[in-house]
Amino acid sequence: MLLSQTSGDGAGRAALIVIDMLNTYEHEDADVLVRSVREALPGIGALLGRARDAGAPVVYVNDNFGLWRSHHGEILEAALAGRYRDLVEPVAPDEESLFVVKARHSVFYETPLAYLLGQLGVRRVVLCGQVTEQCVLYSALDAHIRHLDVVVALDAVAHIDAGLAEAALRMMERNMAAELLRSGEITFDGVPPG
Template sequence: MAKTPALVVIDMLNTYDHEDAELLIPSASRAVPAVRNLLAQARERDVPVVYANDNFGKWRSHHGELLEAALASPHADLVEPIRPDESAYFVVKARHSIFYETPLAYLLNSLDVTGLVLCGQVTEQCVLYSALDAHIRHLPVTIARDAVAHIHQDLAEAALRMMEINMSARIVQAADAFR
């Protein structure tokens, strides 16, 4: 495969049946169209798409079951427009970072990935920690500002600034993520 960035969709396959969900849902609703835009751009450019998702504590589940649970939830409208297609890769994560105790680094290396475009939720948690772990691995990071969702807007703004200043992340709109 040619050297390329990868699009990583973080924790967007969600049932929104958790603490802080009511604070997250409005922001996720605003992010979904931009995530859909990123997915379309990635597919058009043959950019690998990786969904990195919590497993809701169901360690015997696989990505199909996680998707089914999210689509059966009252907030399926936040999942349906951005559901994985057959070409998408899937990594189950246990904690905040997409890299922590997952095979993601191996997958990215096998795909000859040279950088990451991150989108998803939660900006001030999983997106921030994933960007830090990518930075530590010398992978350039782009964050699509309009394609990330937050629980606390002030912390999300601080997290975006930290990623930009401390990790040299590019903070852009989804329309400019692959430029």
């Protein structure tokens, strides 16, 4: 169960969903995104540690870079071989992490994630990663329409456009009933923040 300082009853098991953090940063917005990712890394690292310590599911959902033969090993290798290895290594999956490959913005779109979460008994998803105004937003919407409780870790998401990211966060909170919390306010199965 997910507990937070400001959450409701915390019913249901929580999973940490790490969105698109295995990234080669070889796109036109990379320079702007990299600055925001650096700011988000400590929060993502804290959530990963807390979720792993609690035995909560940690699911990496990542773009396949358009390479349909990709699997998580290839995606991780490509990201580590890129010019921003230092942004990938601290948040790389461990051997217990689960992995889902996606091709579009939402972590749910034509992926087995909903089925996987159902099998794990997950009712709440904690979203972190990139990009707030794109993949995080669409993933939060798809989680909401699947009747999952959504938590977005404010200091563990990265953006390209700060204004759009702020608007996206407001939409997630208002239209999708998402809880917007800092990583230090989020715990998994009673493992305290910090």
